[in-house]
Amino acid sequence: MRGQLTNVVVAGLGGQGVLRASDILADVALRAGFDVKKSEIKGMSQRGGSVTSDVRFGQAVLSPMVPPGEADYLLVLEPTQVDPHKHYLKPGGTLILPDAVDAGKLPNKKTLNVALLGALSAHLPLPEASWLDALREAFPAEFFEANRQAFLAGRNGPTEKK
């Protein structure tokens, strides 16, 4: 049998940075030496519709899509998007919502996606240095510091809800 997989679903609305967040997560997992797959439906993302992205990593990943009921983590950037996506979570899986971070500690509202990655990162076997390297590559240099702060605010912030 294959080794264990980690399944993460990131959900939100078009324009919130769902795809960027899942890009960064997938990049970190790749840097950490895992097999990674990421799948998304984005055709309508610029028209404000729901956007969902699945990231799976482990020794060997097959299907790129997280089956419903098998997500270890569900990261939701917009509270209205919990209902349409909660069926992805496995029993005992972890739901990470915007209130997982102290909004007052964010440099700006646009960094919420990165802050929630920070909250997620506290659960994952991925080194902090890889996260910071991935963040550095994901944004223009002038935005790195704000994203680093947001990431750390999430990583050290209030704990998530079960």
Add this chain to the structure above:
Amino acid sequence: MPSSKRQLLSGDEAIALAARDAGVALGTGYPGTPSTEILERFSELGGLGQWSPNEKVALEVAIGAVFGGARAITTMKHVGLNVAADPLFTVAYTGVSGGLVIVSADDPGMASSQNEQDNRRYAVAAGVPMLEPSDSQEAYDFMFAAFEISERWKLPVILRATTRVCHSYTVVQPREPNGAPNSPKFERDIRGRVMIPANARPAHRRLRQKLAEIEAWNESSSLNQIIPGSRSLGIITSGISFMHAREAAPDATVLKLGFTHPLPLKKIAEFANSVDRCIVIEEGDPYLVDAIRAAGIKVEGKPEMYRFGELDVPRVRRILHRDTSPEAPKPSGKPPQLCDACQYRLVFDALHKRDCIVAGDIGCYTLGVLPPFEAIDSCVCMGASLGVGLGLRHVLPADQARRVVSVIGDSTFVHSGISGLVEMVYNPPPDGHVLIILDNATTAMTGHQEHPGTGRKLDHEPTTKLVLEDLARSLGVKRVHVVEPRVGANDFERVLDECLASRELCVIIARRPCILIVKRLRELELRDQEQCECEKKEAPCAAS
């Protein structure tokens, strides 16, 4: 970018990288989800990538390139191949000199399409070889295989991908770029390439002969693989379904077909005989299962209910359990809508208020069908708004006919609306017709690609601009209006009322750049100005 690094790529990006690494001289296509990113990435990687007005032209340009001995690719979404079907069927007869790969990106489940046709049928109908990758590494590797097959048998090859291959990111280990084997050079071959009946008759026989040879070769091709497992369950599969099937049944023996036309039927028969239960797991049409059964091989297929929509791991588990109980409906998220500041809101509001009968078309503006507008009455295919509107005008009673309007976007108009406009002036309905071209200066729905009407090429460099109003006038339309739909101004509604009352042929161009590209347009215009000034000075210029 050094390409030898292990990297996470979408299927589209992997195809683009392979095209670059395989020395493709020209990539052509028309934007369409989920294929659009291929040519964009190919161009970013330094390849010559060009948007054509439509897929038919794109394929024809690529055919010219391969007649000249170069390697070429043409990319399109599944429905694009309907448009390009005419050249496809005959280039199978003429054959090619340089390698030609036609990428067909299918959309089972219709994430962003008007139908979920299964283009594997095209490979059979046209008689061309077809490869089906199941992840980005295979998308990359199969491109090289496709060129080798194309050049060995002098045939175009279809690389058939689907949304979950095109838009999923998986790890790719690229190889060293090896470039194209030949330099372009024209070699005359009148009998091979001029398909008058006297030449086409032997060409058809040649094609069938080639396919028979390819089928024999495919029996031992490494593009098809057996993953050993328990003899109690054997799965025959291809494309993304392979991944779902392996996850749903990790212990099964699997025959993974990568080269799916012409099929290696001997290998399939041997496989089916080697297992107790043999089932075909495929997304979409029963293409594999029908072909395998027609060859007299006993296999199980999926229940008809799984023909609709995408497959995933849970659905494959259900197929394996022969479960035909109703599936739980998927919770629906927030649907897309016209942007809050979209100028088309005013247009659809005006059409709704006048109870117009609207023959619509393909693009973001199809969202005008949703409340509160509900101002689209038909959407069939690219360009159909013209023909459908005209047909309605011809047969409806006058009080209804006079309310019929055709609505089409600028990119869609250039794609296949122009011949509809010719039809309008050639066979005018008794009470005229009104065509509204929504000109937002981009191909918005697929992610803001250029087209001939924007005056910019794929890489946003300036080129000759197709002027829509000049074109309409040159075709003989007397009433051509250009208006900017703006909040607080009633110009558009005034022009619309005039046109509806005129009972003549009218074209209204509702022109305003898409709100999402305004910033980019400004930057491009600034860059062009700087370049222009540099050229005037005839001095070396840094702003390039």
